[in-house]
Amino acid sequence: MTATTAVPPARPAPALHLDGVGITFGDFTAVEGVDLDVRNGEFVCLLGPSGCGKSTLLSVMAGFVPPSDGVIEMEGHAIKGPCPELGVVFQSSDALFDWLTVSDNIAFGPRMRGVDKARRAEIVEEHLRLVGLAQHADKRPPQLSGGMRQRVQIARVLANEPEIVLMDEPFGALDAQTRTVMQVELDRIWRQRQSTVVFVTHDIDEAIVLADRVVVMTAGPSAGIKSTYQVDLPRPRDVDSPAFVELRHAIREDITAEVAKSLGLPTAGTTGTPEQEVRA
Numbered sequence: 282m283t284a285t286t287a288v289p290p291a292r293p294a295p296a297l298h299l300d301g302v303g304i305t306f307g308d309f310t311a312v313e314g315v316d317l318d319v320r321n322g323e324f325v326c327l328l329g330p331s332g333c334g335k336s337t338l339l340s341v342m343a344g345f346v347p348p349s350d351g352v353i354e355m356e357g358h359a360i361k362g363p364c365p366e367l368g369v370v371f372q373s374s375d376a377l378f379d380w381l382t383v384s385d386n387i388a389f390g391p392r393m394r395g396v397d398k399a400r401r402a403e404i405v406e407e408h409l410r411l412v413g414l415a416q417h418a419d420k421r422p423p424q425l426s427g428g429m430r431q432r433v434q435i436a437r438v439l440a441n442e443p444e445i446v447l448m449d450e451p452f453g454a455l456d457a458q459t460r461t462v463m464q465v466e467l468d469r470i471w472r473q474r475q476s477t478v479v480f481v482t483h484d485i486d487e488a489i490v491l492a493d494r495v496v497v498m499t500a501g502p503s504a505g506i507k508s509t510y511q512v513d514l515p516r517p518r519d520v521d522s523p524a525f526v527e528l529r530h531a532i533r534e535d536i537t538a539e540v541a542k543s544l545g546l547p548t549a550g551t552t553g554t555p556e557q558e559v560r561a
């Protein structure tokens with residue numbers, strides 16, 4: 282007779298795993314001791330005071346900069362540099378090729394990967410539809426508005442079918458109305474694609490509208506994770522709902538405390554405690 286032992290199914294490695302990540306520039310420590318797991322299909326927003334190290338942390342996740350300390354892995358493998366599995370959307374749409382049409386900008390990545398012409402045409406059509414730019418396929422980026430250019434950038438990144446999309450304040454340069462529309466659009470696109478997203482912003486409402494989890498960073502230097510908020514509100518989110526307003530208030534207090542600390546001001550009346558987990 283043979284004895285059998287039930288083996289629990291292996292848990293898939295997180296999409297992104299950061300363990301004790303630190304980033305220094307010379308003798309300046311920008312980020313220190315960051316532990317963070319991002320699940321597959323999760324939308325995580327990194328929020329924090331200006332200059333705390335959000336973009337720096339994102340650059341490390343993108344493989345642009347190696348961490349000075351700690352480990353960073355994608356699906357269980359060390360990130361050694363930029364790779365097609367990691368798509369990056371920047372704040373400015375300067376990364377677009379102004380001399381190419383919208384279609385050709387979207388087709389660029391697949392062409393570089395050797396995708397044949399017929400399949401490229403399908404990818405372009407699908408992504409033009411996804412970002413609502415089918416009517417503008419033959420225009421060039423300078424002929425588009427800021428919001429449209431950002432949608433081209435998003436389409437171009439998604440056309441490469443990255444496992445993880447890293448976004449560094451992609452709507453930061455847009456006016457308030459366009460920004461709100463883009464947040465709704467991105468929420469819709471993400472729900473359709475269910476990609477893993479890490480999104481940097483300093484806009485609290487933007488983070489709550491988009492995220493499954495909001496990660497609030499401490500003020501630098503040596504910035505780390507102050508608190509995380511699991512956002513379980515139904516999508517699309519109602520910015521005027523009591524739960525949204527309450528969460529906005531809690532996060533604002535958290536960040537205000539960090540800004541005050543960095544300016545050497547008193548922080549009485551704030552709620553933040555290190556690494557707290559809050560559900561909304």
Ligand SMILES: Nc1ncnc2c1ncn2[C@@H]1O[C@H](COP(=O)(O)OP(=O)(O)OP(=O)(O)O)[C@@H](O)[C@H]1O
Binds near residue numbers: 311335338
């Ligand atoms: N290449 C570099 N050399 C030296 N210091 C740097 C470098 N890049 C970033 N820093 C410093 O690291 C800190 C974090 O910068 P970072 O741009 O990541 O902040 P941030 O949170 O994204 O800011 P913001 O919200 O204003 O965009 C800042 O003090 C910045 O001056």
